[in-house]
Amino acid sequence: MITSRLQVLLFSLTLLTGVGTASTITVQSFDTEIQQTRYNRLIYDLRCPVCQGQNIGESNAGLAKDLRDRVRSMILAGQSDDQIAAYMVSRYGEFVLYEPPVRPATYLLWVIPFLVALIGFGFTVIAIKKRGRRSLNNLQTASRADETKRADELLSSIKPNSPIDERDIT
Structure with a gap:
């Protein structure tokens, strides 16, 4: 009797936890599929400045959400991937890039x-x-x-x- 109640309680908690996690996922809409592809590539190529070893696409940090929104708005404004990366570097330093550029200093x-x-x-x-x-x-x-x-x-x-x-x- 007690074990069946415990099983029901654990199952309910599992369902509630899954619903909470699923509700945090946001879907971004774009005018073209090319913009969607660029967005997906950029959010996984840019490192989250506050998280250890996560990109802004995987991070749940508030700053990562803001950066995803900023990337989206810059893509919709017609900026190139290089311009978006340059903006992020000017704001957060080269740490934000997973692959630093090849130049004499690096x-x-x-x-x-x-x-x-x-x-x-x-x-x-x-x-x-x-x-x-x-x-x-x-x-x-x-x-x-x-x-x-x-x-x-x-x-x-x-x-x-x-x-x-x-x-x-x-």
Whole structure:
């Protein structure tokens, strides 16, 4: 009896939570599908200034909603994607762009990951070569020790002043 009431209560809470979440979604209407496509691309390419790791399309922050509305109004006013991005950068800095532009000030941002990967690859190759040489040296040392031991056994098996027969050696 108690478990069925608890199940009904949990089911009701789940439904209420879903309705609250669904009501926050707003649909933007545009004159053309091209404008809608541009809008969708821009809101997912612009980072929310107050959220960690979210774009303005995914964020529920009030500022993100304002920025979505601003992007919509700028698109309807006929501004280009570059103009909209420039406006956002002038207002919030380059942080708002998920991909910073390539220019002399940002070359290091684009080059350092490749340099780190190249250096890591170089260290890996060097380590593999050293390990290969070390195991080869150990193998050669072990085979030399075996050969020396076998030669000592053969020499000790030879009696002094006796003729050497080839059958004794093998």
